[in-house]
Amino acid sequence: MKCGTEKTERDEGPLPSKAPNMRTFALFLLVNIHDTISVLTGEMPLAWLGGLGELVFTALYLATIATALDERRRDTRVPLILLAALAVVTFGLALGYWTRWQMCFPLLSLATGVTLRRNPRLIGAALGALGIIYGLMAMLRADSDSTGDIVAAGWGTGLAGVVAASVLNLVESNATLRATREQLAHAAVERERLRFSRDLHDLLGHTLSVIVVKAEAVRRLGPRNPEAAFGQAADIEAVGRQALTEIREAVTGYREGSLTTELDNARSLLDASGITAEIRHSGPPLPPQTGALLGWVVREGITNVVRHSGASHCEIEVRGEPGRVHLEITDDGRGVGPAEPEAGKVTGGNGLKGLTERLAAAGGSLGSGPDGKHGFRLVAELPVDEDEEVRAA
Structure with missing residues (x-):
């Protein structure tokens, strides 16, 4: 009986793929763990200001992802406004602390990919510019002496958003195709x-x-x-x-x-x-x-x-x-x-x-x-x- 059930499921087509959700993107905040520890131990200059900046960044990041994934609000201006505010805080932390909070840029790239995934031209320009800016900043940092590391940093930053947008678009397209297939099957049965x-x-x-x-x-x-x-x-x-x-x-x-x-x-x-x-x-x-x-x-x-x-x-x-x-x-x-x-x-x-x-x-x-x-x-x-x-x- 079990084998027959499995065969039927395979014949009916692939099982629905699970879409990345809020919890998935929230886990990426762990990339800032090193700077968070520096804030908590007081090793970072003006630790209170850095901690406040991290709290604001985290709140804006989660709010941007949440509204961009919400079907009712993703096509409004709210995700774009939150994304712009997130970009301001990201650049403020990076310029204010220079060698700190650099991992906020990949997170900004992820949020950009999720928010702009329905606009291929705009997302390409935004992620390309973000990767170039981050690469230039990495080149100007005093601890950066490898051209390969600089290119990898810029490339990885832009690629993070591209991957996020591609995965979400693929999952949403599959969901639309499944819904369309069900509608066509229902219409055929009704006919x-x-x-x-x-x-x-x-x-x-x-x-x-x-x-x-x-x-x-x-x-x-x-x-x-x-x-x-x-x-x-x-x-x-x-x-x-x-x-x-x-x-x-x-x-x-x-x-x-x-x-x-x-x-x-x-x-x-x-x-x-x-x-x-x-x-x-x-x-x-x-x-x-x-x-x-x-x-x-x-x-x-x-x-x-x-x-x-x-x-x-x-x-x-x-x-x-x-x-x-x-x-x-x-x-x-x-x-x-x-x-x-x-x-x-x-x-x-x-x-x-x-x-x-x-x-x-x-x-x-x-x-x-x-x-x-x-x-x-x-x-x-x-x-x-x-x-x-x-x-x-």
């Missing part, structure tokens, strides 16, 4: 969930309507025409088997509707419901994706006609035009009620809303509303790619 809910709604809504209509036909025909009732019962069995297949396809993501199949199913359902069907289909063959989308429209539209309209006549027209296909479903039923929808708006339940989103994603549109005083009209339009249309032919 798949939405696709599945739409497919399931369209499949079950239509199929259950067919089963209900044919079951009613069996009940009506049973006493007086058993043979016709048996035929309707066989249709119910066939519809149920087809629904199982379609649900499996929807679950696996391979559900592809067919406009021709849905038109045939629509005629059969309308006839079984006692609704006169008139279907007209003109134009060149449609690409599979366009036909599948229109098939969903036919399925949902006819389901609504059978379940809600109370119509006696329904017309379905598919008209292919250059670069576009037009589908219209009209009936003479009760329509949508007394309240008329706004222009361009789709009325109806979740099925029509889902279809509107599907067609909009493909560059098409779906509109519905009353057809005159009575009845209801559903209109769908989709663009047709000419190359795909030629391949479909």
Whole structure:
């Protein structure tokens, strides 16, 4: 079990790296331990002034790091003001004591790197200038007689800030990438969930309507025409088997509707419901994706006609035009009620809303509303790619 868990963690990607925090940068204050001991033992001239300067430096250093790491304040002027004050105290200690408090410069470099890490040009100029100034000061000190030590001092001072900025930027970039990956994964799950809910709604809504209509036909025909009732019962069995297949396809993501199949199913359902069907289909063959989308429209539209309209006549027209296909479903039923929808708006339940989103994603549109005083009209339009249309032919 343990090995399997470890393998899963490796497969999911690297574990989140721990970002340097306030405690990490506070530990660097130990580089001043030698001068601190000199203050405490009284070996340093004007030890009280040096101790006061160290306290001010420490407070400014910690405040600068804290505000620069704080997401709410790092983009304000507060870290810059604190960094400027820290630089003044650093140069004051170094110039006042000359050979003391030299390790404040690497600490100033660290604070500069943390504060300016989001501004590559400014941080390069600031750390470069700080390294050069510290190198010059080391050269002027009486105890400095090695050119290599002077260069190393200046180089190390500037490099401290560069390393701090690079590490923080790397950690923050990794955190942003992880957050983005989680958001993308969540969005993918939501899209798949939405696709599945739409497919399931369209499949079950239509199929259950067919089963209900044919079951009613069996009940009506049973006493007086058993043979016709048996035929309707066989249709119910066939519809149920087809629904199982379609649900499996929807679950696996391979559900592809067919406009021709849905038109045939629509005629059969309308006839079984006692609704006169008139279907007209003109134009060149449609690409599979366009036909599948229109098939969903036919399925949902006819389901609504059978379940809600109370119509006696329904017309379905598919008209292919250059670069576009037009589908219209009209009936003479009760329509949508007394309240008329706004222009361009789709009325109806979740099925029509889902279809509107599907067609909009493909560059098409779906509109519905009353057809005159009575009845209801559903209109769908989709663009047709000419190359795909030629391949479909």
